Amino acid sequence: MDSIVCHDDKMHQVAKLLVENRSNEDWGEIANYRGAECPREIANEFLLCCLIDYRSKAKDAWNRGRHYFERLDAEHKSELWKKIADTSREDWTSKENFDRCKLHWMRPAHNRLWQIAINICAFFEGDARKIWQDGSLFDVLCRLYYIGAGDQISRMIVGALKDCGQISSGRSDVKADVHVCRVLSRVFDGKEISPAAAVSMARKMYPADPWYLDSPLWELGQTRCNSESPKCVGCYLQSQCKYAQEHSLRG
Template sequence: MSEKEIRDRLVEHGKELFRAPKQLIRFTGNGKADSLLNDLKNHPHAFVLACVMDRQIKAEKAWIIPYLISQKIDGFSMKRLSALSVEDMRRLMSEPEPLHRFVDKMAVNFYSTVQRIASVYNNNAASIWSDKPSSAEVVYRYLEFDGVGPKIASMAANILARDFKVPFTDYYSIDISADVHIRRVFGRLGLCAADATVEQVIYKARALYPDFPGMMDLPCWEIGRNWCKSRGPECIECYMNDLCPTAKQNEKG
């Protein structure tokens, strides 16, 4: 089976997801928290702040932080948030129990993100993406926030394009987010070595589909979560099984 056939099927599924109608994105599994994060019209800063919090803890725990803060301060307007000092943020993040593994650092990042949205984007975080920018510009604007690296910046741009249906002029700079699922799936599909580094997976995705490397992100993540599990792949259920070298090998026993 050729690499191209594997690429084409992943991209085809990615395009289906990209073209699907917009629906509520389940970031946390908590209805009220997800409503806040999906409300790009009135609370676009909630989505940006959740992205900033998404570091070295489970995604669901990171993405619920804006909602938990909103409960503590009785609202989530930029006016309310920008009145908080960094000390207020540290207290809100640490009491009565810590909201993040790195409370001190994340309190500073939360504070500086609010201040940057207030000063650079005139309190409207949607200005980061609302002028139909290039994908590189959106990733760059994200990288300007404290604590945001290329992985989170690319992930944010991908969610905006694919799930929120925000238009960009191109998608070249949206990379695959090479998490543990995606690295395992790339390895088993024979697209990379089984022990490929994050950088190798990112560059392989760029080589395979330079127009939009992140197009393969969600398909691979879903395959990894649903069937291509670390302790044993369920190849019979997986839609890649007729193309997958690992599935063929497992069949032969």
């Protein structure tokens, strides 16, 4: 477990600044169905885009997911998981299909969709909405782990579902990707921190709902606080940031 040296006051101050600078993320059409059941095909597109949103820029992942989805006919949009599950594993994971689908630049990220589709068909009748209907936030998180969505992606999905009013209550964690981990490590300690440590730190910073820190941290990591040359001058965390204090400030 990483050891993080920081004070509660600073944590809360940083959390306050992050929440103040939080902007709404674009989760697609599902956001138009706040508090109501969304159409099956919209739930499918949302889940597909979330599942491929790792190890690449989020915007690229969502563009690839949307592009794949747009090329499907209406029946396959509605029966997306059955369409994938009905393909043999060999065909789904073939290079030809990987090149045709263009869902991800990594073969394993493409390949894993087959087993996830099998699980959604076996346990949720091929209907993505059933993963998040009639369950607490924790239930939904467990269901996502169970179908094979993975630790960090599952956290992101429940947070997104909450943002979109598909899950009404409960706290969720940050998706501790490289950007989130980098910003937290620079602000507080300067040492690299693991995803598990970042999740635990975000819980301490904003116990009411750590998910609220996810998008501002990610946004900072994607823009100003990049891995090579952070642009500290003008960053709203500059006054609190250990890295900025210890390095010459760069604009």
